[in-house]
Amino acid sequence: MNDKTNSTAPATRRVLPKGVRKEQLIKATMKCIARYGMSGTTMALVTKEAGLSLGIANLHFESKEKLLLETLLHVTGEYNRGQTKILDNDSDLSVAARMEAILQFDFSSKVATKDKVAVWFAFWGEAKSRPTYQKICSNTDFMAEDALCALFNQAIDESNYVDSNAAIIASGYTALVDGLWLNMLIAPKHLSRKQALQVARDYLAAAFPHHIKRTTG
Amino acid sequence: MNDKTNSTAPATRRVLPKGVRKEQLIKATMKCIARYGMSGTTMALVTKEAGLSLGIANLHFESKEKLLLETLLHVTGEYNRGQTKILDNDSDLSVAARMEAILQFDFSSKVATKDKVAVWFAFWGEAKSRPTYQKICSNTDFMAEDALCALFNQAIDESNYVDSNAAIIASGYTALVDGLWLNMLIAPKHLSRKQALQVARDYLAAAFPHHIKRTTG
DNA sequence: CATTTGAATGAACGAGCATTCATTGGTTGC
């Protein structure tokens, strides 16, 4: 009655559309990377996590390499789409509202999940030596920073902030979010999602006091 | 005439003190992690990079696991010692001078080396799944943040900054430095050491305007 | 219901890797 196949008996073999199987395997891969790390993630573990047979990953993806790549694209794509949706000029939100939405988004329970952040950093850790990963990771960051830069320039125009450099602030905000994610991942006891959000909000409040107010207390 | 053994003929076999060999191997491990990533780093590559025989790593370190651990400790230890030297109350630097020294240190060519930062993130990427790595990584960050917190509190006392929270600022600065390192590693073309330093300085200048001046231009 | 199709399976294979250890030879003390 439940699709969540996982361990136990071989059950009855089901045939499902390719898209469903791929998603199943990508989800399992994320879980394995978060739990066992990049180098501890084996095909046997991934397929077991998905409740499927060993050979299936090579059937739907061509190789382990490709499965990992699509997993990275899944995570980065999700982030980019979410951010774009907030910053796209089609939405009728004010500049201030968009800033607040970005803050909420970056530290939401949908984006800043332990599993997803772990995947993020697992690939970043390997990026230096894998040109393909490096390109995807840097591109994601670059696009995010660029979109923020546009928003910040709007804010500067609106409120005549003096001596403000949108590019520098966007660079700082992007780095700050990455760093906060890292610290939440490594030491969740020491830095909660709420605290991280406060740090990030204070950063934007310092740069754009007319748009974002510091957390009080 | 040169100690830099590297590739080529077997040369003459030399007997060297344990400490020298260990350092040789740790240096080679860092280079391999930076070049081939954590999962691409093999004992064969490390020992070849060091210009030594395959078996030597297991002779001086007990296993690959231990070699990797000591490599991590080498990098984190170096950072901690450098930071402590600057912040230790024994030095007779002013609070402002210490802040400036920390900025210079965090983006110096000794600390923010590509190789070292790559090692840093390779381990961070695996930390989630390896309790030992996690403990070392989080401890390093925790100590660094704590020391900064003390310095920032001194600054707050000195200049009566209102509504300033040293812990939040320290948390933010630490995360910012981590994030900037990450972006320098992934996209050095996009973020230079100099630019990263500017972003970090602007962050401290916003929090402690009487101590640190923003970069002009 | 019989037949065809191709998704799904998992045993078997082989490449790559960490680790071992018998052998080599540089170094030290006599």
Add this chain to the structure above:
DNA sequence: GCAACCAATGAATGCTCGTTCATTCAAATG
């Protein structure tokens, strides 16, 4: 100059893991 010692070597070993593919079986077709 001669042993005795032990750092250093690297071929050999055994294990882990990605990949293959003959076989199985659920679903679609007529």
